[in-house]
């Protein structure tokens with residue numbers, strides 16, 4: 457059964473074999489949006505003028521502070537994903553994250569990043585109209601399939617690396633790379649989503665925020681900045697660490713830095729992330745897989761593989777790997 461599922465997934469999860477990166481688009485940087493209730497993010501897209509144009513069809517998922525709906529544009533019948541962040545009790549924290557997410561979404565335009573077409577804001581909530589990623593998140597895929605074959609993981613990793621390369625060139629640290637933030641469309645393209653804790657790097661120390669994002673995927677320098685020279689880290693290496701954890705999780709079938717059944721509380725995670733020396737690799741992992749993950753999961757961020765190095769790594773440049781079972 458597992459084998460059937462795996463085969464089905466291999467067919468279904470077509471991987472994007474990325475063409476060369478498109479040039480960076482800085483159009484939006486010089487034109488900050490007006491502080492009106494609607495900020496059109498993609499000026500070429502004129503279809504969505506008002507939230508009332510969108511009919512809710514289903515709930516796609518829920519995250520911290522928000523719900524994502526599948527919606528249909530009543531006039532064009534196009535399908536979108538609508539993320540609604542509600543500001544209960546005027547929580548400054550959520551407002552700040554939402555504003556940051558909107559700000560980053562305005563800047564990015566890449567086939568490796570989920571597109572955002574419009575943002576509507578009001579007193580009570582902030583709504584993002586995004587491209588609908590039909591197959592949901594990598595988290596959903598792992599929930600159903602448990603583990604993925606190496607060649608599928610390799611394609612996922614390559615898409616994320618291209619997305620990170622684009623973001624990092626724009627000085628954007630994602631800060632929360634994890635399976636639920638990697639979305640897959642009907643063509644099998646994997647794209648990075650959710651910029652709620654992302655930041656634009658303006659210097660090394662000034663923008664440092666240690667405990668934003670999801671603890672389990674955080675790098676040692678974010679978890680323990682004093683122990684791992686985190687105050688000097690630029691943040692980009694943290695995204696690479698998170699990618700390494702995700703890649704390993706896809707082959708292990710569960711969060712890989714602690715044992716199955718172990719509670720991922722703060723103390724357990726800090727021990728695993730900051731102090732545990734040995735990396736548990738699945739026995740069936742290929743040498744390329746081991747090498748790739750080991751380069752991502754170097755505890756000292758200054759010695760960790762960079763996105764530019766990893767994008768040339770044999771693990772993500774294989775034509776077909778027959779070694780997985």
Ligand SMILES: Nc1ncnc2c1ncn2[C@@H]1O[C@H](COP(=O)(O)OP(=O)(O)OP(=O)(O)O)[C@@H](O)[C@H]1O
Nearest residue numbers: 516517518519520524537586587588589593636650
């Ligand atoms: N554009 C989209 N297309 C399809 N499904 C989506 C889209 N965006 C989000 N989802 C689904 O909604 C879920 C919730 O997304 P959301 O960004 O609100 O939170 P999260 O990343 O899962 O969690 P957290 O808030 O803790 O980061 C996702 O896990 C995914 O399954």
